[in-house]
Amino acid sequence: MICLEIIAEVTSEDLAGVYKEVAETVGVENAYKIYSHFKGLQLMFPLKFYSKEYIMQQICSEYNGKNVHALARKYGYSESRVRQILREAKDEIV
Known part of the structure; x- marks a missing residue:
């Protein structure tokens, strides 16, 4: 296991491959947890x-x-998919 003292000294630039990008997004400590x-x-x-x-x-x-x-935009679905979800929910209730 890597010593946590080392993690405190590391920057995202010190990490390999995808871990650099992960660390830039969520921080080095969280990247280490992942x-x-x-x-x-x-x-x-x-x-x-x-x-x-x-x-x-x-x-x-x-x-x-x-x-x-508005719901389609909010949740990232098409309007037809939102209507389908509403129909499916209605069918489950009946």
Whole structure:
């Protein structure tokens, strides 16, 4: 395990490959935590950050009958996908 004193002295410029970019985004200490937890693994991050269930809940609770466009922009979905989510939620209730 790397001594935490060393981490305090390191800058993002001192890191290898993708860790440099990670450290520039979240800081060296957090980059080290990510490294410690996932080292040796290949990670792929989904395009969507929130779960389908969360999005469905939020869209349904915020929908006022007229704001499909605003919800689509807010959550990064197309208007047709927002309408589909609303239909799916309605079908689950019935």
